[in-house]
Amino acid sequence: MAAENNSKLLDNAIQATLEAIEDGKHQVYEIAESARKEGQALRDELTALQKLVHETISEVDRLEARYRLARKKLADVSRDFDKYTEDAIKQAYDDAHYLQTQVMVTREREQQLRTRRDDLDRRLRNLEQTIARAESLITQLDVAFSYLSGDLQHLGTALKNAEQRQYLGIRVILAQEEERKRVAREIHDGPAQMMANVVLRAEICEKMLDRDVAKVRTELRDLKEMVRASLAEVRQIIFGLRPMALDDLGIVPTLRRYLADFQEKNKIISELKVFGREKRFNSGLEVAIFRSVQEALNNVTKHAKARVATVKLELAEDHILVHIDDDGVGFAVEDAMVSREDGHFGLLGIQERIQLLDGKVEIKSAPKMGTRIMISLPIRE
Structure with a gap:
């Protein structure tokens, strides 16, 4: 009777642990998903910001070139003061001052954009580390859950070689989980990305159908090649799983x-x-x-x-x-x-x-x- 009660207590404890692990896994998964969404938003913002930084740098170069010309003209006016009217002299001073101000303002904006870009890049790297840690934790929780939820009917016999069996069991489960992660990563980075691109370009074709048939035909040829490449990747993944x-x-x-x-x-x-x-x-x-x-x-x-x-x-x-x-x-x-x-x-x-x-x-x-x-x-x- 005592052994039976102890077995029930052990089963209850393991069941409670399994529920806690499952709940924790869902929470970690939600954190990881939230981080992925935020990461995608940051990547989109970073792409737009990098484009803006590039445009601002070009604007600064353009304004500096104009400012150099304005200063040269101002130097000419100052050197030959008697050759220019009062309005021309005033215009030269106003142009140089205006361009100087514009250069300073644009440089400040460029610096702010650079700072913002660097901050986004740091946040994105931190998010990627968070996602990686969350994925690792999910794997570990899966291992613990799989191990604890196994057949416990012959627990007494299994405990005779507990250390060796635990090591072997965890190694097998870890290998399975790592293989699942590898396959998921290959599908996400390969066929899934290609399919998303196919959908996007198909929508573009749909919008262009009535305007530029030749362009649509070119896009469709590209889409066909993308689908073929995606199919080849899927076949390669299948071969890796079980030839x-x-x-x-x-x-x-x-x-x-x-x-x-x-x-x-x-x-x-x-x-x-x-x-x-x-x-x-x-x-x-x-x-x-x-x-x-x-x-x-x-x-x-x-x-x-x-x-x-x-x-x-x-x-x-x-x-x-x-x-x-x-x-x-x-x-x-x-x-x-x-x-x-x-x-x-x-x-x-x-x-x-x-x-x-x-x-x-x-x-x-x-x-x-x-x-x-x-x-x-x-x-x-």
């Missing part, structure tokens, strides 16, 4: 296509070498190989500064060997695996993924010596 070729054709054709795209996108010479007879393997094994190669090449792109990357597959009857080599800057393996900084979490992810399939991972690298990742996976039906 359909992996299910249809298998690991070798999928890696060939991925390396070709990788070379074209990153301008790093990439090659796939296959030894042994090509055949299909179980889905889990093929996904583990593909994701490991993908993660390793992501690290090459972000950190290695390499010119060449090579992937070798050795397909034996009872095991698969994968070698991923690059000629980049390299790193101290022991220090990297202990520090677990950004970029080396990818290596940890490869190790965890391969170890789940009873495989082994060996990483060889040194500063200025490039990197080799060696993966060995047993084949089981």
Whole structure:
């Protein structure tokens, strides 16, 4: 009975915590959305202000040129006083004084606009930092919520290996959330922006339809190209999530296509070498190989500064060997695996993924010596 009461108390406490986390997440999300809206308004205002600053600078240059001419004329009048009428002399003094005043006023306005622009730029940077912190906090709250809302029926058994299970669970959830954020960011920065631009330009076409058909035809051609580019980006995002070729054709054709795209996108010479007879393997094994190669090449792109990357597959009857080599800057393996900084979490992810399939991972690298990742996976039906 006491154990049952304790379990209910624990469930109630966790439920209350989940509700608090969910409420906090909504509040943080509202803060982030509000900051995004304010940030967009500031960007629009900053764009308009930068244009105004540029126009004011041009106005100052124009007035200063006129003021220099007026001063020269005033100097001529002063030097040959007897040659000019009283009205001409007065006009020369009035023109010089007026332009001097205009220059001073316009310079002051330019300084005020510059100050306002710098203030807007600082506010915008602060807002972007707030948005980034809010997004990070939302991710952390999502991790906590997902972890706490898991199956608690076998809590006693789970607590036996609490530390290891917690680390593994949080790593999996964090990886999922980071992947969601990456996909959301790619969609927002790519197809979503393009679609917004398509809508805007379509509205322009609609307004111009009765006035300039040739211009509308040109705009429509541009729109068609934008839609094609957006479709290509969407397909690339889908391929990054789960290459359909992996299910249809298998690991070798999928890696060939991925390396070709990788070379074209990153301008790093990439090659796939296959030894042994090509055949299909179980889905889990093929996904583990593909994701490991993908993660390793992501690290090459972000950190290695390499010119060449090579992937070798050795397909034996009872095991698969994968070698991923690059000629980049390299790193101290022991220090990297202990520090677990950004970029080396990818290596940890490869190790965890391969170890789940009873495989082994060996990483060889040194500063200025490039990197080799060696993966060995047993084949089981």
